[in-house]
Amino acid sequence: MLDQSSEGYVTADGRQIGPVVLELKNITLRFGGVEAIKNISFDIRTGEIRAIIGPNGAGKSSMMNVISGFYVPQEGEIIYKGYKRAKMPPYQVARTGIARTFQNIALFEGMSVLDNIMTGRMNLMKSGFLKQALWWGPASREEDEHREKVEKVIDFLEIQHIRKTPVARLPYGLKKRVELARALAAEPQILLLDEPMAGMNVEEKEDMSRFILDVNDEFGTTIVLIEHDMGVVMDLSDRVVVMDYGKKIGDGTPDEVRGNQDVIDAYLGVSHDE
Amino acid sequence: MSENVLFALEAAANGLTVGIMYSLVALGFVLIFKASGIFNFAQGVLALFAALTLVGFQTGQVPFAHLINAIFGTNIHDFGFTMPAALAILLTVLVMILIAILVERLVLKHLVNQEPIILFMATIGLAYFLEGLGDIMWGAEVKRLDVGIPQGMSPWVDEVTYNLFGYGFYLDELSLWALGIAAVLVTALVVFSQYTKQGRALRAVADDHQAALSVGISLRFIWVLTWSIAGIVALVAGIMWGSKSGVQFSLSLIALKALPVLILGGFTSIPGAIVGGLLIGVGEKLFDFLMQPVIGGATENWFAYMLALVFLLFRPQGLFGERIIERV
Numbered sequence: 001m002l003d004q005s006s007e008g009y010v011t012a013d014g015r016q017i018g019p020v021v022l023e024l025k026n027i028t029l030r031f032g033g034v035e036a037i038k039n040i041s042f043d044i045r046t047g048e049i050r051a052i053i054g055p056n057g058a059g060k061s062s063m064m065n066v067i068s069g070f071y072v073p074q075e076g077e078i079i080y081k082g083y084k085r086a087k088m089p090p091y092q093v094a095r096t097g098i099a100r101t102f103q104n105i106a107l108f109e110g111m112s113v114l115d116n117i118m119t120g121r122m123n124l125m126k127s128g129f130l131k132q133a134l135w136w137g138p139a140s141r142e143e144d145e146h147r148e149k150v151e152k153v154i155d156f157l158e159i160q161h162i163r164k165t166p167v168a169r170l171p172y173g174l175k176k177r178v179e180l181a182r183a184l185a186a187e188p189q190i191l192l193l194d195e196p197m198a199g200m201n202v203e204e205k206e207d208m209s210r211f212i213l214d215v216n217d218e219f220g221t222t223i224v225l226i227e228h229d230m231g232v233v234m235d236l237s238d239r240v241v242v243m244d245y246g247k248k249i250g251d252g253t254p255d256e257v258r259g260n261q262d263v264i265d266a267y268l269g270v271s272h273d274e
Numbered sequence: 275m276s277e278n279v280l281f282a283l284e285a286a287a288n289g290l291t292v293g294i295m296y297s298l299v300a301l302g303f304v305l306i307f308k309a310s311g312i313f314n315f316a317q318g319v320l321a322l323f324a325a326l327t328l329v330g331f332q333t334g335q336v337p338f339a340h341l342i343n344a345i346f347g348t349n350i351h352d353f354g355f356t357m358p359a360a361l362a363i364l365l366t367v368l369v370m371i372l373i374a375i376l377v378e379r380l381v382l383k384h385l386v387n388q389e390p391i392i393l394f395m396a397t398i399g400l401a402y403f404l405e406g407l408g409d410i411m412w413g414a415e416v417k418r419l420d421v422g423i424p425q426g427m428s429p430w431v432d433e434v435t436y437n438l439f440g441y442g443f444y445l446d447e448l449s450l451w452a453l454g455i456a457a458v459l460v461t462a463l464v465v466f467s468q469y470t471k472q473g474r475a476l477r478a479v480a481d482d483h484q485a486a487l488s489v490g491i492s493l494r495f496i497w498v499l500t501w502s503i504a505g506i507v508a509l510v511a512g513i514m515w516g517s518k519s520g521v522q523f524s525l526s527l528i529a530l531k532a533l534p535v536l537i538l539g540g541f542t543s544i545p546g547a548i549v550g551g552l553l554i555g556v557g558e559k560l561f562d563f564l565m566q567p568v569i570g571g572a573t574e575n576w577f578a579y580m581l582a583l584v585f586l587l588f589r590p591q592g593l594f595g596e597r598i599i600e601r602v
Binding site: 090091094100106107110118119120125182 | 471474475477478480481482484485486487488489490491492493
C-alpha cells in the first residue's frame with residue numbers, strides 16, 4: 001500500500017530514489033508548556049539520504065526521537081510503509097527496521113566491540129533462550145551465522161583491528177564508528193544518525209562521510225541524519241529539512257534550501273520579532 | 275601442628291561454609307542492582323517467601339488456611355498429601371517467576387525513570403508486603419524444611435582431617451552441599467550471561483538503557499527475567515538457610531548480613547558477591563575465635579559491619595566493583 005502517486009526521482013548523481021517509506025504528518029511534541037516540535041510534516045523516501053538541519057535547540061534531535069519512538073508526539077501521525085504506526089515503545093520501533101545512533105554515543109561500554117555489534121542483531125535472532133540453553137546445536141549454528149554477518153559489517157567499516165577491544169578504551173571517533181556498526185548490524189530499512197560527525201576532526205569526518213555514502217550505496221539503506229557541518233550536509237544529502245524554533249522553515253534539495261530566505265535568516269540570526 | 279592452629283583452621287572452614295550462604299543472598303542483590311540499578315531490599319524476604327512456599331507445597335499445606343477458617347468457620351489445614359521435593363521446588367520456581375511478573379506489572383512499570391531512592395523505597399514496601407503475605411498464606415510458626423540434603427557432621431571431612439592432623443574437623447555436610455550448589459549456580463549464571471542471546475541482552479541493559487532500547491531490547495522483559503533469576507537464587511538461599519535453621523521469619527534479616535558482603539565485593543560484581551561472602555564468613559569465625567579470650571564472644575554480630583566500614587574508608591567501590599571516576 002505504498003504511495004503510488006509519485007514513484008520517486010533520480011538524484012543529481014544518478015541514483016534512483018523510490019517511493020515514500022516514512023511520512024510524518026502534522027507532528028506536534030510538547031514538554032509541559034514548551035512546544036519542541038510545532039506541526040511539522042515531511043516524508044522520507046526509500047534509498048535517499050535525508051538531512052535535518054537547523055540551529056541549536058531547533059528540535060532536530062526531538063524529531064529523531066519521535067521517529068525512533070523515544071518520544072511520543074501529542075499530535076500527528078507517522079505513516080510507515082503505508083500504514084499508520086500505532087503508539088509503540090522504542091524497542092518495538094527498532095524491531096520494525098528502524099535503527100539509530102545517538103548524539104552522545106550510547107554504546108555498551110563494558111562490552112567488546114564485537115559484542116556491541118552482536119547486540120545489533122538481537123532482533124534477527126530466532127532461538128529463544130530455552131532453546132539456546134537446552135538444545136545447543138541449532139542455537140549455536142545460528143550464533144555463527146550472525147557472527148558472520150557481524151564480521152562483514154566490521155570489515156565494511158574497517159574496524160577489524162579493534163574487534164576484541166572493550167569499547168570504553170576506544171577514542172571518540174572510533175566509538176562513533178562502532179555505534180554505526182551496531183546500527184548497521186540490524187540490517188535496518190531506515191538508519192537514523194544523530195550528529196554522526198559531531199566532535200570529529202576533518203579526517204574522521206571524511207571517513208564517516210564515505211561510510212555513510214557507502215552504506216546507502218551498497219545496502220540501499222535509507223538514511224536520515226542530523227548534522228551541523230553545512231558543507232558535509234550539502235554534499236551528502238539528497239533532500240534537506242530545515243528546522244528553527246520547532247518549526248519547519250525549509251524543505252528541498254540542498255540547492256533549493258540554500259537559496260531559501262528563511263533559512264538564511266535562521267542561520268545568520270535575524271531577530272524573531274514580529 | 276599445635277592445637278590452636280587446628281582449631282583456627284576448623285573455624286575458618288566453618289566460616290567458609292557460612293560465608294557461602296551470605297554469598298547466595300548477596301548474589302540476588304547484585305543481579306537486580308546490575309540490571310536495573312535498584313537496591314532490592316526485599317531480597318531477604320524473597321528467600322523467606324520462597325522457603326515458606328516450598329515447605330507449604332511439600333507438606334500439602336492449604337494456602338491462606340487460617341484466613342479461610344476464620345471467614346467460613348471451617349477447619350482445614352492441609353490437603354492431606356505430601357509432594358516430592360523435586361516437584362515442590364519446580365512449583366516454587368514457577369511461583370517466584372509469577373512474583374517477578376507481578377512486581378514488574380504492579381510496581382516497576384509505574385516507576386520508570388524515577389530516582390533510585392524511590393525504587394529503593396518501593397522495594398522496602400515490597401519486603402513488608404511479601405512478609406505479611408507469607409504470614410497469611412503459610413502461617414508464622416517455625417517450619418522444618420527437608421529437601422533431602424544430608425545434614426549433620428560430614429564423616430568424610432572428619433576422616434580426612436583426622437588422618438592428616440590427628441584431629442577430625444567438625445563440618446556440617448549441608449554446608450558442603452551449599453558450597454557445591456553455589457558453584458553450579460554461579461557457573462550457570464556466567465554461561466547464561468556470556469553465551470546466550472538473553473544473557474547478552476541482560477548485560478546490554480545493565481550497561482545502557484537507551485542503547486538497549488535502540489537495538490530492540492524490551493526493558494520490561496529484562497526486568498521480569500532478572501527478578502525471576504533473583505527469585506530462583508533466593509529460593510536456593512532459602513533452601514540452604516531453611517534446612518539449616520528451620521524456615522522462620524528471622525530469615526528475612528539475612529538481607530542485612532548481605533549488605534557488608536556487597537560493600538566488600540562491590541555492588542555490581544557476581545564474583546565479588548561470592549568472594550565477599552566467603553571473606554566475611556571466614557573473617558567473622560576467625561575473629562571470634564581469636565578475640566574471644568580478649569573481648570568475649572558474640573563478635574559475629576558486628577564484625578561484618580566493622581569490616582565493611584574499613585572498606586568504605588579505603589576502597590569504597592569494593593574488591594571487584596567498577597572504579598568510580600568522576601569526570602569534570
